[in-house]
Amino acid sequence: MQKRIGACRAHTNIALIKYWGKRDQTLFLPTSSSLSLTLNAFYTDTRVQWLDNLSNDLFYLNGEKQSKEETNKISRFLDLFRDELGINGYAKVESYNHVPTAAGLASSASAFAALAGACRESLHLDWSNEKLSTFARRGSGSATRSVYGGFVEWNKGTSSVDSKAIAIDDANWDVGMVIIAINKAKKKVSSREGMQLTVATSPFYSQWVEQSEQDLIAIKEAIANQDIQRVGEIAETNAMRMHATTLAANPPFTYFEPETLQAIASVQALREKGFTAYYTIDAGPNVKVLCKASEMSQIKQHLSETFTNDQLITTTPGDALTRLDHWE
Ligand code: PMV
Numbered sequence: 001m002q003k004r005i006g007a008c009r010a011h012t013n014i015a016l017i018k019y020w021g022k023r024d025q026t027l028f029l030p031t032s033s034s035l036s037l038t039l040n041a042f043y044t045d046t047r048v049q050w051l052d053n054l055s056n057d058l059f060y061l062n063g064e065k066q067s068k069e070e071t072n073k074i075s076r077f078l079d080l081f082r083d084e085l086g087i088n089g090y091a092k093v094e095s096y097n098h099v100p101t102a103a104g105l106a107s108s109a110s111a112f113a114a115l116a117g118a119c120r121e122s123l124h125l126d127w128s129n130e131k132l133s134t135f136a137r138r139g140s141g142s143a144t145r146s147v148y149g150g151f152v153e154w155n156k157g158t159s160s161v162d163s164k165a166i167a168i169d170d171a172n173w174d175v176g177m178v179i180i181a182i183n184k185a186k187k188k189v190s191s192r193e194g195m196q197l198t199v200a201t202s203p204f205y206s207q208w209v210e211q212s213e214q215d216l217i218a219i220k221e222a223i224a225n226q227d228i229q230r231v232g233e234i235a236e237t238n239a240m241r242m243h244a245t246t247l248a249a250n251p252p253f254t255y256f257e258p259e260t261l262q263a264i265a266s267v268q269a270l271r272e273k274g275f276t277a278y279y280t281i282d283a284g285p286n287v288k289v290l291c292k293a294s295e296m297s298q299i300k301q302h303l304s305e306t307f308t309n310d311q312l313i314t315t316t317p318g319d320a321l322t323r324l325d326h327w328e
Pocket residue numbers: 014015017018019020034106108109140141142143191192281282283
């Protein structure tokens with residue numbers, strides 16, 4: 001009998017053209033396509049083991065058995081595979097998150113991509129990463145993009161089977177990122193709630209969707225030209241336009257904190273000094289600085305005049321999902 005065990009590593013990603021809003025809440029179909037950069041420094045390792053003697057799924061995170069509530073999230077995800085394949089049975093899922101808490105980054109992207117990958121290995125499925133990404137998507141939208149390395153597009157698609165990730169470019173040129181960790185506390189408005197409120201109430205929302213489509217075309221051209229400055233300019237305006245939709249929601253809200261604005265000013269000052277540096281911000285206060293990998297350490301040094309060393313993390317682009325056969 002084949003072994004029913006499989007393990008995978010997936011890296012987190014940062015969107016340069018944001019996913020901000022769903023057109024289908026259950027299937028996680030987005031209103032617009034998005035594009036991200038996969039990051040080498042942050043990843044999740046996950047192992048899935050289908051065991052005959054279980055009467056429910058088990059979930060361990062960083063070696064600790066998780067609550068019923070957390071395990072239910074994993075079970076709902078495993079149900080997607082059970083339903084698709086018409087199988088029964090339960091699994092033991094073990095995950096290790098290498099996303100430093102100080103980075104204040106969401107780990108759901110790497111978590112669900114790694115889990116989807118470990119499901120594929122443990123069930124011996126002959127599925128492409130594109131197909132797998134449609135399953136990762138159902139765990140967390142941003143997880144769609146974490147199946148590939150480098151620059152990745154999540155094409156919004158027309159249905160659940162073609163709303164998937166596409167590899168755009170391996171980013172194996174002068175690309176880097178410096179994370180400015182502002183606050184690691186759990187955010188007050190989750191990305192899910194924030195999107196829903198914005199889609200339902202922000203009069204800027206339809207313009208955001210329209211503009212994002214233009215931004216996507218432009219950024220793909222800039223990536224093809226390996227023009228990091230142009231990529232940064234587009235990413236920065238796209239991020240700010242996303243945040244503008246939240247300010248116009250009812251009730252209005254923002255993910256920015258005072259230090260977020262301070263970080264923005266620091267990035268602008270870096271540009272005045274001649275560095276290629278552009279910021280992007282997700283559904284939280286942290287600021288991510290897209291830059292040339294060759295300037296990363298100098299940029300970090302400049303930023304350390306304003307931020308502490310443990311608030312600053314540098315990273316190069318990360319790889320696609322990889323199988324961890326030594327753990328199987
Ligand atoms: O997939 P979620 O629910 O973590 O949402 C991600 C939303 C943003 O980070 C703001 C944008 C993005 O495309 O990752």
